[in-house]
Amino acid sequence: QVQLVESGGGTVQAGDSLRLSCAASGRTSSSYGMGWFRQAPGREREFVARISGNGGSTYYADSLKGRFTISRDRAKNTVYLQMNSLKPEDTAGYYCAATVKFWGSSNSDDYSYWGQGTQVTVSS
Secondary structure (H helix, E strand, C coil): CEEEEEECCEEEECCCCEEEEEEEEECCCCCCEEEEEEECCCCCCEEEEEECCCCCCEEECHHHCCCEEEEEEHHHCEEEEEECCCCHHHCEEEEEEEECCCCCCCCHHHCCEECCCEEEEEEC
16 A cells, blocks of 8 residues: 655645645555646546656646646655646645556546645635
């Protein structure tokens, strides 16, 4: 089993930045791909970004390129999501997830482990 715990969410104003963290524990593996997803009330879960097991490959939702950056510290078993120039439409619960697919995936069905989520609220 892999446990994932997100942190770093909060309430900010439009234009601000936040960095989310996802700490992994348990039977973690540096070969696991990791991803971030988000879900706003009344909307489906949405892919945000993914990163490969070695951190060498990243991929983003087209609408978020240039504002969001995913990274990982393998020594700390932690994945980060740096979010800049936040907009009210970024308001959502943000979830990290782990998959045995080394390159990660944009499909939430490919992820076996999920964190409990952290709320991000952006006011205008």
